[in-house]
Amino acid sequence: MAALTLENVTYTYRNSPRPAVADVSCEFEAGTLYAVIGPSGSGKSTLLSMLAGLDLPTSGDVLLGTEPIRSLDLDRYRRESVSMIFQAFQLFPLLTVTENVCYPMELVGKKPGEAVPRAKELLSEVGITEEEMRRFPANLSGGQQQRVAIARALASGAKIMLADEPTGNLDVENTVLVMEILKRLASEQGYCVIVVTHDSEVADAADVVFRMTDGRLTRVR
């Protein structure tokens, strides 16, 4: 059974003449790293947003297993079933790095005494130092912020990870580092990882590649 399925999903923004996502159907399996490539404005990020439950499709369904997410508690879906790495990081500017990573854990009921050590562990795994853990996001580099975002995404424990241009602001070294993390998640921990990117080298690391053009999705590899 696929982890996530898209069935004839179409999404049209308000006041937009044409759909950003047009009648897309595909399945995403656990234990696989997917890449969705395409030019800017092709609808990649919008497609990811549909998968993340950030909005519902204008038509069609996104299925979690066999269950349309339209019929689920979307807040809970976003909280427990999927995790998202945003293109612009979307970290709380006035919370420390550690507090940012603790947030999704506290959201699911973990006490601070349990969340903080786990947050620090995850941050260490992505290469954030103890001193950097005490900083505010604005005091970190783009790459550091991106790794914090990855740690936060890992904190919720959801097995479906969605990453929107996770390497867009990174140098080569950090790009490799991030992709390694994502690949390990898929291959070793059975995550379903879906990466949206315009970087072909990032796509090369994926197990399956889709191309998005004018809202339509086609499998490349």
Next chain:
Amino acid sequence: MRPVLSIVTLLRSPIKTFLSLLLLVAVSFAFVGRGAEYAATSGEINRAESSNYRTVGYIRATTKQLFSALDGYFGDGFSNQNSSYSDGVPRESVPITPEAVELAAGSRYIDTVDLRRVSGGTNESLRAVTEQPVRHFLLGDISAARAWGTPGLTTSFAEVTCVEKDENRMKLYIDKVIVGDPAQFAEGNSIVVQNDHGKYVDEYFGGAEPGGRYFAAIARTDTGYIFNTYVPDVFAAISEGGEYALSPETEYSVRTLQTNLHSFDVVYTSSMDTMDKVRTGLMYAAEGTLIDGGSSGDVCVISADMAEVNGLAVGDTVELTLTPGTYESAGRVYGRASAYPTGTGMGVPGRNEMAEPDVAPVTKTFEIVGIWSDSDYDLENPLTYSLNTVFVPYEAYPWQDGVEPEYCPSTFGFSLKSPEDIDAFRAEVESEINELGYELVIRDGGYEQAKSSFDSMKQSALIGFIAMSAALLLALLLTTYLFVIRKKYDYAIMRALGTPVPRANASLLVGLFALALAAVLLGTALAVAATSGFAADLSAQIGEVTGGEVAATLPGWTFGAFGAGTLALLLAFAWAGLVRIGRIPPLRLLQGK
């Protein structure tokens, strides 16, 4: 979930937080202060109005009644021979119909209604007070044929001995006072009677011999004693055996005066508060209390003069034989003294006919609970009660059934709940009362003049309050808008990460609540300090209008109420803002829409 986000972000952006706090403190201070001042101004003015301007009123005839219309009260034979009465009876004494009474009493603006009843009360051991000028026949001048006499002549009847005389004067020794004012005619004293009716010299001066004994009707004037020539037997000889005969008219006069001397007006009232003179303070309790809503049982209030004449005080008792009958006393608001019932030995022929012979008199003992005094005592004023009026509780009226009550302005009065209700009350009942032939008399104690000053004060306070309310509203909207805008990013992230809307809202509102609470507390404290002198100023302003001392206060609860209102309003605006953005999908929130 810990409300880490909202509290923490407030503390970690101190400048923005301080500016927001400053704005909220300023508007809280202004709003709470103005609100408390307005509440105090409005409340104290209302209090001053209700306590200083008690509105009372009554109904009276719209046209003067001809005196002859009241002839029936006096029985056959009575007629008015005095021109001073020919212009009619004051309207206050003309009876009014129960229909008119019910019309006024049934209004929703009525606070209290006093339906007074009257009867006579007699006691041979008690002496009535002499009143001048006299329309109530008490030691008054009585002419022959039972006509009204000249008022102002206090007449006494006595058995005297002529001591000496000349053409112009006669000295008399008072052997026995039959009926008279002991202050003016005391047994064992001598008086000198002047002859001011020259043409009557032969009539009585000529007939008198020193050493002779006579029955004399003597009147006291400002200049001395004269014979009351209106009495037929003004100077009748007494035989050596002590016998003398009086004409029926004279005998009637004697009996009338004797009756008057021991007769009192009993007014049964539920509350004297609606009496005009009590409302204005002209009539008051010199000792004890007046009859009011708390009075019960057989208690009474007598005049200071009656107490002095009879040596009575609060706590003493008076026994009165009550009869519903009335006799002549037109022109006064007081009740009418009764005629002695037939068979008591004191009956006055003719006068008894005016009593209600089928109603048995009732004797009651009343405890004196108050002594009333009238600082504007003037019997020419129809609202003045006779000094011989005894006020008792309404429930003491012995004949609750079977005796048709008669109402007149002296026996029906009302008060309104508020002087502000006067216009509405008039609109409700006045036209119908006019149609019945009566007019409404309402006295507001000068409220109309004070009202404009009070309205001005209220308006001024209200304008200040409205202005501050508008400022508060703007400030709260601005604060809320900025807060929501500032938190929109955090809110979007929370929603994107799966935070339910209510929890996301609460998480942000906790911080705002903490900020607002601090601001309101501080602003309220500043407002309390800033208005510390307001109460004194308000007291002075209101006192200037009422002419009396006022002790205004700023109730503490008003500060709390307006402060809480500010807090609630801010939270309501913020909640509304968050609810609005809560409906926006996280995708659009993240895209800044």
